[in-house]
Amino acid sequence: MLSAALLFTLALGVNAECRTWCNRYTSGRSQCSTCEPHEACAPWCNAFTCGSSFCSECETCAVVETHDHCSAWCNSYTCGGWFFVDYCSGCAFCSPPPEDPCACVPTDLEYGVISGVSTLMDPTYGDFCQPNDMTTETCQPGGNSEGDDWCSDNWCYVNPETCDKPTYLSSYFPGANLWFSYKACDAAFMGNGWVGECECTGNGGLPGTGGNTNAPNYGGSVTGTTTRGCNAWDGEEDYCQAGGTYFTGNPPAAADWCEDAWCYVDPTRCDVQAYHSEFLPGSSLHFSYKTCDRAGFTSNTFIAGTTPSNVPPLPAVP
Numbered sequence: 001m002l003s004a005a006l007l008f009t010l011a012l013g014v015n016a017e018c019r020t021w022c023n024r025y026t027s028g029r030s031q032c033s034t035c036e037p038h039e040a041c042a043p044w045c046n047a048f049t050c051g052s053s054f055c056s057e058c059e060t061c062a063v064v065e066t067h068d069h070c071s072a073w074c075n076s077y078t079c080g081g082w083f084f085v086d087y088c089s090g091c092a093f094c095s096p097p098p099e100d101p102c103a104c105v106p107t108d109l110e111y112g113v114i115s116g117v118s119t120l121m122d123p124t125y126g127d128f129c130q131p132n133d134m135t136t137e138t139c140q141p142g143g144n145s146e147g148d149d150w151c152s153d154n155w156c157y158v159n160p161e162t163c164d165k166p167t168y169l170s171s172y173f174p175g176a177n178l179w180f181s182y183k184a185c186d187a188a189f190m191g192n193g194w195v196g197e198c199e200c201t202g203n204g205g206l207p208g209t210g211g212n213t214n215a216p217n218y219g220g221s222v223t224g225t226t227t228r229g230c231n232a233w234d235g236e237e238d239y240c241q242a243g244g245t246y247f248t249g250n251p252p253a254a255a256d257w258c259e260d261a262w263c264y265v266d267p268t269r270c271d272v273q274a275y276h277s278e279f280l281p282g283s284s285l286h287f288s289y290k291t292c293d294r295a296g297f298t299s300n301t302f303i304a305g306t307t308p309s310n311v312p313p314l315p316a317v318p
Helices: 004-012 016-020 037-044 059-063
Strands: 111-114 117-120 156-158 179-181 263-265 286-288
Touching: 156 179
Parallel strands: none
Antiparallel strands: 111 117, 263 286
16 A cells, blocks of 8 residues: 555655755755756745755746845845855845945034034034034024025035045034034035135046156145145155255255145135146146145245236245
């Protein structure tokens, strides 16, 4: 007499083990050698296992959406290893977007100093891209800065060590080493009455010439004293160091302009003197010393007698 199990198998017309036990993990066993892939569909193939070749002919797998299981199953353990690697590759969790180097950095400081007065700040002041200064009394009706252009500009605090856009040291929280950026929140920002109408733009990734060895950063890609980009860039180059072309005299010394901070700017949006770059001939880059030291810079021998790109020239060096 045939066993009930065998009768069941014959009734199904397939190997019973194929439907109850054989799957992606066990298909190599001898017991599964006669199994057809589709025989595993109903009991085993689903959103988690459809990536297996053993489930390739399943109707279920033809319509399953990989994102359906992302939140339920894919995590730091299953995203990049073992046999589920392919099935989780489409999940956002497993392929997060790169971190924004200029992401807003929230603070927990409550009191700032505005016009010399300790002031309770809005709880979210500087935490997000928004017109943060509109939350202060100075920008509100009747305030000292009512109507100033910078009151309505979006900005937030950022990490100056990672942000590749112009950043400025906050004066409202002295000693806190907080840096903020308008351009991190508005790519089209080019200046205002608070930071001046002459932001450092960077060199646009153009290669330098004339002995320039710092092309990736040259002219405005690192943190300066108060703004992103201002630096004594020429002083870092060989031509301004001992033995260099511009390290001369008796006793030998670097040219006066080697120690002056500057950065590349947009001369059409700059309210101080800017000059066409000689290191990047054929480019539209212009630089400015004055935007990096508005109070102290007068002139140097590099630009003396040179006509600015935008405004009246500075006086010649005495």
